[in-house]
Amino acid sequence: MSHQTPSLLDRYLKHVALETITPQLTKPVGVVPTEDYMTEMGYQRLGWRALRRRLIFASSGQAKSKLDSLALVGKRGLWLYFGEGQMGDALMDLAPRSLLKDEGFRMDLLTDKFIAHVFQNDPWFENVTDDASSLTEVPYDFAIVLSNKRRSLQHKRKYFRNLPWVSLLESFSGPDYHRAGYVTQRLSDLLSLDLTPAEFSRHACQKLKTQMTSDDFQSQTSEVKNAIGLCLGGVDPLRTYTGWSSVISELIQRGNHEFLLVGSGNGLAEAQRLQKQFRNSVRLHDYVGKCSIAQSHDLLAAAKGVICADGGLMHLAATTSTPMVGLFSSSIRPEWRLPSRPTVAFACASSADVNDIAPHEIAEKTCYVTDQLTIDQAALYLDGV
Numbered sequence: 544m545s546h547q548t549p550s551l552l553d554r555y556l557k558h559v560a561l562e563t564i565t566p567q568l569t570k571p572v573g574v575v576p577t578e579d580y581m582t583e584m585g586y587q588r589l590g591w592r593a594l595r596r597r598l599i600f601a602s603s604g605q606a607k608s609k610l611d612s613l614a615l616v617g618k619r620g621l622w623l624y625f626g627e628g629q630m631g632d633a634l635m636d637l638a639p640r641s642l643l644k645d646e647g648f649r650m651d652l653l654t655d656k657f658i659a660h661v662f663q664n665d666p667w668f669e670n671v672t673d674d675a676s677s678l679t680e681v682p683y684d685f686a687i688v689l690s691n692k693r694r695s696l697q698h699k700r701k702y703f704r705n706l707p708w709v710s711l712l713e714s715f716s717g718p719d720y721h722r723a724g725y726v727t728q729r730l731s732d733l734l735s736l737d738l739t740p741a742e743f744s745r746h747a748c749q750k751l752k753t754q755m756t757s758d759d760f761q762s763q764t765s766e767v768k769n770a771i772g773l774c775l776g777g778v779d780p781l782r783t784y785t786g787w788s789s790v791i792s793e794l795i796q797r798g799n800h801e802f803l804l805v806g807s808g809n810g811l812a813e814a815q816r817l818q819k820q821f822r823n824s825v826r827l828h829d830y831v832g833k834c835s836i837a838q839s840h841d842l843l844a845a846a847k848g849v850i851c852a853d854g855g856l857m858h859l860a861a862t863t864s865t866p867m868v869g870l871f872s873s874s875i876r877p878e879w880r881l882p883s884r885p886t887v888a889f890a891c892a893s894s895a896d897v898n899d900i901a902p903h904e905i906a907e908k909t910c911y912v913t914d915q916l917t918i919d920q921a922a923l924y925l926d927g928v
Contacts, residue, residue: 553586553587555590556586556587556589556590556591556594557586557590558590559590559593559594559597560581560586560587560589560590560593561577561581561586562593562714563589563592563593563596563714563715563716563717564577564580564581564589564715564716564717564718565577565715566715566720566725567713567715568725568728568729568732569728569731569732570728570731572720572721572724572725572728573720573721573724573876573878573879574718574719574720574721574725575718575719575720577718580717580718584717589717593714593716596691596692596693596714596716597714599693600691600692600693600696600714603693603696603700604700604704605691605696605699605700605704605708608704608705608706608707608708609707609708609709609710610685610707610708610709610733611709611733612709612733612734612735613685613709613730613733613734614733614734614735616684616685616707617684617685618647618648618649618684619648619649619681619682619683619684620643620648620649620650620651620683620684620685620686620687621650621651621652621653621678621681621683621685621686621687621703621706622637622640622650622651622652622653622654622668622686622687623653623654623686623687623688623689623695623698623699623703623708624636624637624652624653624654624658624689625654625655625689625694625695625697625698626689626690626692626694626695627689628655628657628658629855630657630658630661630836630855630858630859631853631854631855631857631858631859632722633654633658633661633662634661634749634750634751634858634859634861634862635722635723635726635749635858635880636689636711636722636723636726637652637662638723638726638727638746638747638748638749638750639723639726639727639730639746639747640652640665640667640668641667641745641746641750642727642730642731642734642736642738642746643667643730644667645746646734646736649669650667650668650669650687651668651669651670651671651672651678651681651683652665652668652670652671652672653672653673653675653678653698654671654673655673656673658673659671659672659673660836661751661836662751663837664752665751665752666752667750675698675701675702676702678702679702679703683703683706684707685706685707685708685709686699686703686706686707686708686709687708687709687711688708688709688710688711689710689711689712690710690711690712690713690714690715690716691710691712691713691714692716695710709733711725711726711729711730712725712726712729719874719875719876719879720879721747721876721878721879722879723747723748723749724743724747724879727743727746727747728743731743744882744883747882748861748882749858749861749862749882750862751840751859751862760834760838760841761841763842764841764842764844764845765845766828767801767803767828767842767845767846767847768845768846768847769801769847770801770802770803770826770828770846770847771794771799771801771802771803771846771847771848771849771850771909771913772802772803772804772805772842772843772846772847772848772849772850772851772860772865773787773790773791773802773803773804773805773817773849773850773851774805774806774810774849774850774851774852774854774856774857774860775787775804775805775806775810775813775814775831776806776807776808776809776810776811776813776831777809777810777852777854778809778854780896781872781895781896781897782852782853782854782872782897783852783897784852784870784897784898784900785813785898786898786900786902786905787813787817788816788817788820788821789902790850790902790905790906791817791821791825792902793902793903793905793906794906794909794910795824795825796906797906797907797910799909799910800824800825800826801825801826801828801847802817802821802825802826802827802828803828803830803842803846804817804827804828804829804830804831805830805831805834805839805842805843805856806831806832806856807831807832808831808832810831810832811831811832813831814829814831814832830842836859839856839859840859840862840863843856843859843860843863843865844863844864844865845865846865847865847866847913848865848866848867848868848909848912848913849863849865849866849867849868850867850868850870850905850909851867851868851869851870852869852870852871852897853869853870853871853872853875853880853897857869857880857881858880861881861882861887864886865886866886866887866909866912866913867881867886867887867888867912868888868889868890868905868908868909868912869881869887869888869889869890870889870890870892870897870900870905871889871890871891871892871897872891872892872894872895872896872897873891873892873893873894873895874895875891877889877891885912886912887912888908888909888911888912889908890904890905890908
């Protein structure tokens with residue numbers, strides 16, 4: 544039986560497809576194997592997509608000002624963060640801003656309004672804004688852009704067309720990967736640095752300093768120091784945990800009688816159900832749909848422990864020293880989402896639905912991180928962040 548020789552076009556499509564799903568880094572980071580992703584998606588589909596993006600990038604006029612190193616540029620930089628509007632993604636993608644600060648760079652952040660609000664008063668950025676016009680006269684030496692995609696480059700092309708820039712992901716796109724680890728290694732490569740494992744872990748950890756909230760609200764956070772936080776609601780049904788009633792019952796059996804409810808408006812119905820069921824048996828602090836991102840951060844930082852499904856609030860909790868348990872579907876690698884420290888644990892479903900995780904497993908892991916380990920251990924870990 545004869546085998547048809549691949550055409551020149553097929554070989555080219557396979558080549559460009561492979562380039563876009565293979566990390567261009569000096570050290571490996573967590574990423575779905577290229578062979579697995581190529582088999583899942585098909586090289587022709589990936590190849591044509593990569594080719595379209597190459598043509599769009601070529602027409603952008605940005606190739607001529609792109610740099611391959613930051614070793615010899617000035618220290619005044621602008622981080623243009625566009626194309627990813629989720630808080631969790633931003634906390635991972637912007638994690639190694641601490642590395643730039645340590646290396647003496649003075650960085651500003653230009654991003655969309657919601658992400659700018661999350662990072663207001665950030666100690667690693669000098670200025671955070673969603674107003675590009677306020678920055679056009681600043682004498683920047685370079686810009687950082689997430690990738691070569693059109694959405695990532697839109698503000699660069701419009702407001703800072705001739706400014707030298709570096710791309711963190713370049714053309715890499717598609718497979719799931721350790722976001723914070725990838726950009727940390729990429730910045731290390733751009734700066735010609737060889738980080739120790741401890742340094743790498745510190746810079747690749749999600750970080751967000753507690754923002755200033757009112758004195759009245761600060762007094763409220765002190766009331767939740769003995770509470771287990773439950774992050775309610777979600778957008779994707781497969782990543783929205785609904786077994787909180789059983790989890791609370793399991794935790795009551797293990798000696799926990801105080802709970803903090805946190806979440807946005809899509810968790811209100813669940814909060815009301817829990818209030819109705821447990822109002823006479825436990826102490827519930829219900830803040831679902833009632834507080835800002837900064838206030839939610841303060842509450843999570845003050846709690847005894849936190850349980851949250853993979854999402855924005857989980858990443859917000861990961862920026863605190865509070866012991867936590869993350870809930871994941873089978874399609875996600877928890878170690879690519881959560882920082883590695885003693886007071887962080889995770890529970891994984893056997894399917895794509897986080898609701899397949901047994902409540903008793905969640906309760907057991909919560910008790911482990913809150914009772915068997917001390918918050919002081921996590922605080923020591925975060926001291927240098």
